Amino acid sequence: MPRFLHTADWQIGRQYSRFAEEDASILADARFTVIERLATLATEQSVDAVLVAGDVFDAQTVSDRTIHRTFQAMAGFTGPWLLLSGNHDAALAESVWARAQRLGAVPDNVDLLLEPKVREYPEQGFAVLPAPLTQRQTYDDLTEWFDRAETPEGLLRIGLAHGSVEGQLAEEIDSTNPIAADRAATAGLDYLALGDWHGFKAINARTVYSGTPEQERFKDNGAGQALIVDIDQPGAEPRVQPHATGEFTWIKHQSTLAVASDMDRLMSELDALLPRSVVDLTLDGEVDLAGYQSLQQYLSAAEARHRSFQTHLSGLNLMPTEEDIAALHADGYVGEVIDELGERQEGESEDADTARQALAILAGMLRETEQPEGAQ
């Protein structure tokens, strides 16, 4: 009764330019540590093999150190690791794989599936039919040969491929590297382990995307898991069980502020987020100066709670009220300036953005001037 750990899209070497430097390096590091957790999981679950369905590396020319670190992170599981080349790490004439082999970084228990040839694992009771990418992208279905490939009687037929299942995934996934949706059926596969789609997705009972084990996009699609797959015998329906493996949750939050109570609602929503997440917050609508001030205070506290907390407030207009102006002692022509900036910030133009920023600066300066006086 073979058991597998199905994972894919490790994307080792990915950099996160949108984050602050410290956050980015921690997130990049997380891509290595998840391998260690996968190894631990594999050992815990006593799997017969780990199937990695492509895009182990994010790029061909990662540093030697990255290559070494990747393979070293697998040490926690001594069973066979079956690594397929994907579109990011295609088995080109010269590739990250060739380099890894030259470097002698590849341990014995790691099998690199770089050629479309059946490989048998009689001890573990399965044969694998890999469809490695040997070009960055192709418009041919590389799994097509599975239909004609023969494997010894009694061994499970496990397909391993990287690409887009036709007609199944959203349009935004490029339609290169296509895979026929019924390949498992036509090729008589017991299980077709797929990679490329970063979320967990079962196309059918035997055709499944595991998703990436560590999230790296703001997409709530079941990323950050690995699959434990049990297949009792050839022909038996596989039992697929997702296991959370990710360290960080990536959350994209969008909210519109219109009335005063919206601020409270927003705060309670943000409070509910998993701590240490990677948060991306976009706010629009409008807020008065007092509300803006308390929002700022809240957001800086929230920033401390999370791994990364990015805010986009360009859609949020500051609407100073009479009370604001009075509270800031913005009398005389300063009051007029506040009014004018308030009017100018309307709209999406760059000038509006400048006016908004100017208003925020002005409010900040007035508040700072106020505070020492209040303290007296």
Added chain:
Amino acid sequence: MKLTRLHLEQLKQFRQPLEITDLTDGINLFVGPNESGKSTLVRAIRAAFFERYKSSSVDDLQPWGDTSATPEIELEFDWQGEHWTLNKRFLGKKRCDLKVGSQHFSGEEAEEKLAEMLGYQFASRGASKAEHWGIPGLLWVEQGAVQDIQGPVNHAGEHLQSALGQSLGEVASSGGDELIAQVEKARAELLTSTGKETKDYKKVQDDYRQSQERLDALNQSVEQYRQQVDQLGKLMEQKQSIDATRPWEDQRRKAEAAQSQLTEVQRWQSEQQQEQQALENCRQSQAVYRQQLSDFENQQHQLAQRTADKNKAEERLQECQARRPQLEQRQKQAQAAYEQARTRLTQARQQAERARLQQEVDQLAERQQTRADNLKQAIELQQTLQKGREQLQSTEIDPKALDRLKQTDRKLAELTIQQKALATRLSYELEAGKEITVGTDTVTGEGETLLLDATDVTIPGVGRLRVQPGGTDVADLQRRQDALESERAGLLRQLNIASLTEGEQRAAEHQRLAQQVERDQALLDNLAPKGVDTLRAAFELDRTRLETLNEQLAQKPDAQADAPPAENAEAELETATTELKLAEDALTNHQREQSLAEQASASAKAEWDKLNTELQAPDRKAREQQISDQLTDLKAQERKLLAAIDARQTQIDAAQPELLEQDVERFTTSAQAMEAQARDRERDIRILHARLEEQGAQGLEEKRDEEQQKNQRLQQRRDELARRAKALDLLLTLLKDKRQALTRQLQAPLQKHLNHYLKLLFPQAHLSVDEHLMPTTLTRPQGTGEEQGDLPSLSYGAREQMGLISRLAYADLLREAGKPTLIILDDALVHSDAERLDQMKRILFDAARRHQILLFSCHPENWRDLGATPRDLQGLKITDTGG
């Protein structure tokens, strides 16, 4: 503010204390001539306020020459319901005291309090200057400076703004200026005053740009790397699909096949060439044989020709030989003619010689005859001459004696004449038939006679008359006549003649004889120039010569009658010689011609013989036959060869040797190219492999991603700063604009006050004020339109008036803002005409209802109707000195 008392001590010309009290509200007019102390008073008030009491730059305040003096000023004034007393001493005993009601301030504190109240500042060092004077600088006008308004308004600007700002109440912002300063500071961190980026901001931009450059470079490297990987993949694929099958071997085989085919064709071509050569040879042989046959035929024709030639040559020879006798005959004749001509010439010459001799003989004979005659004549002449000479001798007479005789004779004659002249002349005209006797002579008729001596005239019938000639010389004359008569007789004797006439005849005979001798001698000389003897000798010589010649002539042959003249004989000989030469030449020519003709004839005969012999050769026929047979054989051979060549050419053409050659070349080249390509590919693969291995180790994409990360952060930072800079810029602009708009609101009240005064001077005129509260343009009605003029463009007088009006308007404005206003005018309006001055006085009077004005003038008459009591400074001084 009202100044009430003024006290000076030891100040400039006021060595003694000066006290001015009872200063009133409104105008206080101080008059006095120049140097009476007006300006000193003004200087004192200014010093009291503007100069630091500690200042050492105020020694001008001391009386002249008194360096130990302590100039002292004490001022008293009322302000805001309190009485202020200011006492200030300079230089000697420096001190400053200010009493305000019950409060007391001293030193700098007192000074600062006054500065703040009046709105001016102190010089940080040295004497106070115009830029420190603030509001008082505007209201306290120095001599001749009232027209200059711009400087004072600028210097007062800040104080004006802050003084007037307070009057704006609700529109001003309490923290506005502070906020502007804050925004300016924040902006200055990013932008310079001119809107350029600051160093820090610029660095962020530069960092970003540099990062972008690095990123671009890395991207390019990554792209290159990828291309190389693709290239490698392609090469390996090609190596697998193309080179593995060794396609060049197939090409080689094809090339070999084509080559062997080509070799066969080339063998044919070689054979073809040989046969073509054979054909060529065959054709050449035919030509040779044909030529031979043709030659045979030609020889027959030649023989005929040569026969004709031979005959012709013989003919010519004979012709030549026939002509010979004729020519020889001619030569003989010419020879004979020549000989004859020569004989005749000899004869002619002899004849000529003889003729010459004869002629000579004749001539000599003739001369001989002549000479004989001459000789005879000469001998005769010689005899005649001898006789002549003898005669000549006999007739000779002394010519001198004869000459003397002649003279004596003449003298005698002359004496006779003299006697006659002395004689008495007796003229007579007698009647016919009557006669008289004179002396001895009887006379008749008429006549005349001379009477030398006493003569008796006897007239018949009458008697005798004696006539006695008068004079004394008659006797003398008679004596001289006697002397001469005797000389004459001696001479006649000497000459042996009877009379003079005889002597003269003999002399003439002698001369004739002399001439005769001379003539005869000339004749003789002519006949025998060298003497008769010589003539005779020559005659003898000729005679001998003649005899010799006659002998020669006798020896010569006799003269022939037909002998030609020598010249003709010579010409005849010449003609004969020429003829002989021609004849000889003709013979020589003929001789040559004949030998040529003989030679030609011989050679023509030899030619003919030769050819004839040849033609008559016994094997000639056989040879001709043989050649003809051979020609036939050759023709057959040619036909055979042509057929063979045609057939082979068809074969060669069909095989297309050019194409075969091309095939060989093509297949060979292809094979080489394929092999080279395979080698190149192999090499490229090796190189690319090595290069990619090397580059892969650099972790290019990882580096690129890192740079990307850095770049994005820098971009964010840059964008944030840009946004902030723009926002701050906007904020600052807005704040300043709003504030400025506010300032403009201050213009209105100033304008109001200006117009208040202006309408007194120029009804309906308007003086505009800019945002810095500076009066700028005067607009006056002019005819139907308006006249506009900037202040500096107005006349001096008008500028002065506008300056004063402006200052009064500021004073009004300050008063409304609750600020102290004291106006001091030192000799103002001196350039205004009477009419304007009147109006200005109304204006001043009006202003004086709101402000205290101290007016100093050296023209008291100008200000009598100002409505103020003038104080005479000189009077004051005297008063004080006295008191």
